[in-house]
Amino acid sequence: MKIVKTGMAGTMESSDINITIEKNQESGIKIYLTSSVEKQFGDQIRKVILETLEQMKVNDVVVRAVDRGALDCTIRARVQSAAMRGAMSENQIDWGLF
Amino acid sequence: MKNSIGREIPENILGYREVHKYSSPFDKKPLGRRASPPLKQVKPDDSKLLSNIEEAIKKVGLKDGMTISFHHHFRSGDYILNMVIDTIGRMGIKNITIAPSSLSNIHEPLIKHIENGVITGIHTSGVRGELANEISKGLMEKPIVIRSHGGRARAIEAGEIKIDVAFLGVPSCDEYGNAKGKGQKSMCGSLGYAIVDAKYADAVVAITDDLVPYPNIPASIDQTSVDYVVEVDCLGDSNRIASGATRFTKNPKELLIAEYASRVIINSQYFKNGFSFQTGSGGSSLAVTRFLKKEMNLRNYRARFALGGITKPMVEMYEEGLIENLIDVQSFDLVAAESISKNSNHYEIDASQYANPHNRGCFANQLDVVVLSALEIDKDFNVNVITGSDGMIRGASGGHSDTAASAKLSIIVAPLVRGRIPTVVDRVNTVITPGETIDVLVTDRGIAVNPRRKDILESIKDKGLPIVSIETLKESAEKIVGKPKSIEYEDRTVAVVEYRDGSIEDVIKQIK
Structure with missing residues (x-):
């Protein structure tokens, strides 16, 4: 999936995560995370974001995530939405990806 | 050197007196006499106004x-x-x-x-x-x-x-x-x-x-x-200083917890005419009084006294004749603060009368039921109300350990998880109230009875309540939120947690 513009999903509410995905000028996936549960779950949140992007075959992006204690399922859903919006394919969802 | 609840306590703590390890709730005996202020003289013409x-x-x-x-x-x-x-x-x-x-x-x-x-x-x-x-x-x-x-x-x-x-x-x-x-x-x-x-x-x-x-x-x-x-x-x-009035929660999760907790109380041997209780000021804890009230009216029961931080719901029950005496060390809202000067059986007591374990008997000793909250509770029922899940100090000990040790039935009410933070854990970050003084944990996902209290388990089973083991609760929490990484601490002690008798329950270390 190719990111063509900045895609955003999620809110700043507690138990949610706000995800912004944009093109990375360099290659690779870069994640900037701030989280209210960084100490306990920071690594896990990064892992879920990365795995979700890999599953969707999204490469070379910068992800900015502001987490307020979202569960893994929420993180996955927000990353998927943000990526599809960034790929301008939110109306042609390829369910096979999930 | 570990104390009886498995907490590592340093032999010597900088700037702290001799270290006594915690061993059990009433183990440490008082010695000596009370301290006293010096004698003073104020003569008839002296003024104190500065x-x-x-x-x-x-x-x-x-x-x-x-x-x-x-x-x-x-x-x-x-x-x-x-x-x-x-x-x-x-x-x-x-x-x-x-x-x-x-x-x-x-x-x-x-x-x-x-x-x-x-x-x-x-x-x-x-x-x-x-x-x-x-x-x-x-x-x-x-x-x-x-x-x-x-x-x-x-x-x-x-x-x-x-x-x-x-x-x-x-x-x-x-x-x-x-x-x-x-x-x-x-x-x-x-x-x-x-x-x-x-x-x-x-x-x-x-x-x-x-x-x-x-x-x-x-x-x-x-x-x-x-x-x-x-x-x-x-x-x-x-x-x-005091918010207008403590409001009842509308949060369905808190209401469910409150309903479960009230059913634990109602089915226990302590719910009878003339019983006494204390509740905290948290959402679930306050809502318990609402469910109790209904049942007390139904059975024509009156509580002899309510203790503690007094709140509006307690004042209402007093004014409706459901509580005979309000015993007040701290008024939690304006309604309670007004009531103390207005209602004849609303009494002010000092903190020693309230919960001091080393006088000739505190009010807490006479409590039947106390409902308390928790930031964390572990498989041994130890409760933390002082440090957050990130290991940072963010709360207060309050009357938690005092009333838990004193009341005949001590109930913890807490949601199983708060956002991504589990409440029921393997090991709490800091122990404020030892598990041996906690009888029942009520969460939105089930009720766990401390194995020490088989009598309570006996009286509340087969009443349609979701009773499970605390291990099961811990596992369900983990299934929802995942396994949190342990917090990393430095060696240095930043806080000493004294139990009510002056022994050391736990220490809080500097955060990395």
Whole structure:
């Protein structure tokens, strides 16, 4: 999936995560995370974001995530939405990806 | 060296007295006699009224190295503590230990006084906000000492906290020191924590924003224990001293927990005509009273007394004749603060009467049921209400361990998870209340009974309640949120957690 513009999903509410995905000028996936549960779950949140992007075959992006204690399922859903919006394919969802 | 609840306690703690390890709730016996303030003379023509705080600090002879105390009845609306410490700092006095009954968000300015060496020691029930964060990160050289309300009263009476000067904000006072919890400008209801300080401090300064004609009686703090009186413009922000009225929660999760908890109580052997109870001020805890009320009306039961932080729902039950006496160490809202001067069987008690384990019997000892909250509870039922899941100090010990140890039935109400933070865990970050004093845990996903209390399990089983083991609760929490990484700490101790009897339950380490 190719990111063509900045895609955003999620809110700043507690138990949610706000995800912004944009093109990375360099290659690779870069994640900037701030989280209210960084100490306990920071690594896990990064892992879920990365795995979700890999599953969707999204490469070379910068992800900015502001987490307020979202569960893994929420993180996955927000990353998927943000990526599809960034790929301008939110109306042609390829369910096979999930 | 580990104590009986598996907590590593250092042999020696910098700036702390001899270390006694916690072993069991009533194991440590008191020795010696009560501390006492010096004799004093006030002659018929002497005046106690001084023009400002600086003059009071000079008159009482406050010097480097002394201990001063405050009460927290004004909660996050308190101006007194900052006002006094600012003055002390300006006067160049250093190395002061403060022993407030608790600290809140408004006391953030203490950070600069700690950095400047004005304050070097803290004894308190709790700390919040930025001050708590800084202490967790190692702001102070000497660890702070956390005590329960009963434990603080005990430590003062035992002379373990020797208060040189108590600076007590009081909503109304006459020039001779008779003080009450209600005045023209501010109101806090019970002055229960301050009364202990007034009885035992070497010098007592009453600070008021409502100076009234003599005699201001009946007084909570009376003239015989007050050295000086100072009038100031404003004691605090009355909106933050006591909120209008504690509201009932509409949160369905909290209501479910409250309903379960009330059914545990109703089915227990302690629910009978003339029983007694205490509830905390948290959402679920408060809502328990609503469910109890219904059942009490149905069975025509009356509670002989309700204890503790008194709230609006309790006052309503009193006024409806469902509670005969309100025993009040701290009024939690304006309704309760009003009630204490209006309702004849709403009594003010001091913190020693409330929960001191080393006097000749505190009110908590007579409690049937207490409902308490928790930040974390572990598989041994140990409860943490002081540190967050990130290991930072953010709460208060309060009367938690006092009432849990004293009441016949102690119930913890808590959601299984808060956002991504599990409440039921393998091992709590800090123990405030030992698991052996907790009987039942009620969550939205099930109820766990402490295996020590087979009698309670017997009386609540087969009543349609979702009873499970605490291990099961812990696993369901983990299934939802995942397994949190353990918090990393430095070696240095930033806080000592004393049990109510003065033994050490736990220590809080500096955060990495």
